[in-house]
């Protein structure tokens with residue numbers, strides 16, 4: 532079976548390389564010529580652990596090729612995965628489906644044999660049924676072109692592992708023939724007892740957005756409690772641990788901090804609200820608007836803390852550790868860390884940014900921030916250090932590492948990964964999200980009493 536993957540970004544490039552690893556012949560298709568040229572030369576244009584090795588291996592073996600030609604894909608492949616972007620529409624909450632529509636239409640016009648189109652992009656419910664009609668309008672009627680929706684649950688940073696060993700598979704199908712083809716594509720995962728849900732288009736589309744809405748809600752839930760503990764005292768981490776022991780709740784995704792970002796959660800909860808409104812269900816997903824607002828208020832809180840600790844920010848040197856939306860990724864789409872860095876800059880601070888992988892992408896969006904290529908360069912002479920993405924390199928920071936470099940002795944832990952007592956005992960003003968901020972001078976007085 533020959534497979535094409537349309538759209539070779541974070542999802543598509545990973546899927547293409549992993550399908551080659553599973554033994555298929557694969558053709559990656561994208562409209563971005565520079566990206567296709569890089570991939571064809573075995574160069575991954577983004578950061579994802581383990582993926583460069585797979586890409587090089589299968590480009591070298593000839594099992595994985597790349598093109599900008601839909602005609603080539605349409606003539607050659609039996610199964611076509613759609614992994615193009617579905618970003619937020621400018622000025623709207625709704626998803627922009629122009630890339631999905633364009634890709635499916637180009638494909639339908641190019642397919643010259645019986646084939647299956649498999650949607651992986653995250654789309655509003657109802658999209659697959661609409662695409663079914665689009666395909667029928669533009670395809671050669673003599674061919675059987677199936678359509679399935681197979682949402683993707685990979686996590687950036689773990690994308691290879693998640694693609695090769697998914698925690699579940701969802702097939703939205705309207706024929707057993709298409710289901711059988713998908714079973715053949717995922718034979719290895721199914722042989723390894725990966726749970727499989729075979730369902731209709733609508734459920735498959737909704738599974739993905741429901742999962743992301745739930746995860747976003749869980750993060751904002753603990754962050755809402757942060758607003759209370761910041762006011763009255765209490766330890767947000769202990770609170771999360773204590774409720775997390777309840778198996779019905781679970782501890783994961785209950786880490787208080789600067790909140791969620793990236794190319795999925797923010798736009799997916801907004802698109803879900805927009806879709807519910809289109810369906811006349813304005814109130815149904817309204818709680819997600821609060822989830823979004825709680826998330827965005829975390830960024831305000833960090834800027835407020837910085838001002839509390841430094842006074843007016845004009846001319847203050849601020850070190851920002853991390854701009855990617857999460858560790859082990861260079862993705863800065865809707866990154867809380869980058870947003871905070873820009874706000875500090877706009878308030879007049881001299882911002883030095885260091886992220887192990889995210890600097891280049893951040894610099895494309897906000898070239899005026901001061902990007903440096905080491906933690907040392909960022910924190911040297913900083914009046915305030917902000918830890919905003921929990922890369923391992925930052926989780927291990929100690930006051931002793933920082934003392935020779937920075938006189939400021941002020942730090943904001945935006946991810947709750949440092950030990951407050953360690954920093955406070957070393958004489959630092961230590962602030963964290965979900966923690967009532969007490970300057971170290973006041974703590975010293977409290978200790979003296």
Ligand SMILES: NC(=O)c1ccc[n+]([C@@H]2O[C@H](COP(=O)([O-])OP(=O)(O)OC[C@H]3O[C@@H](n4cnc5c(N)ncnc54)[C@H](O)[C@@H]3O)[C@@H](O)[C@H]2O)c1
Pocket residue numbers: 537538539540541542543560561562563566614615616617630631633634651652653654683684685686687794795
């Ligand atoms: N990134 C993730 O972790 C992840 C996880 C699950 C689901 N998703 C979903 O997968 C989809 C893709 O996300 P991504 O992060 O890979 O986006 P991305 O922006 O990294 O990649 C999208 C790619 O599609 C290409 N493209 C756009 N229009 C095209 C067309 N007409 N023909 C061919 N290629 C075209 C773009 O050039 C780009 O390379 C989105 O719907 C997203 O919500 C992403």
